[in-house]
Amino acid sequence: xxxxKEGEAVIxxxxxxxxxxxxxxxxxxxxxxxACAEVDGVEYKGRYAPDNRKFHFVGVYxxxxxxxxxxxxxxxxxxxxxYKKLTHGVFEILRGPLE
Numbered sequence: 001x002x003x004x005k006e007g008e009a010v011i012x013x014x015x016x017x018x019x020x021x022x023x024x025x026x027x028x029x030x031x032x033x034x035a036c037a038e039v040d041g042v043e044y045k046g047r048y049a050p051d052n053r054k055f056h057f058v059g060v061y062x063x064x065x066x067x068x069x070x071x072x073x074x075x076x077x078x079x080x081x082x083y084k085k086l087t088h089g090v091f092e093i094l095r096g097p098l099e
Contacts, residue, residue, distance in 0.1 A: 012069055016056065017086075019086075031078060066091075
């Protein structure tokens with residue numbers, strides 16, 4: 001990934017489906033928020049409901065780099081993934097703003 005220029009943002013969208021309880025989803029959300037707060041260059045903007053029928057939710061992150069986000073999401077602060085609850089997800093990386 002190329003170096004980010006001054007004023008550029010990297011927005012990462014993580015679309016995912018959730019099959020756990022609402023309480024479990026809220027707990028996961030709090031763990032993600034806490035893990036991101038500990039790392040410079042990774043800001044969790046929250047969980048949203050996308051206006052599509054393909055995914056249940058989308059997590060929005062503003063990051064220094066995609067690689068830095070992966071370090072947080074796969075790091076020791078995060079619980080192991082439960083594949084019965086978080087069955088699949090897709091990352092989308094947005095770079096800009098464009099001139």
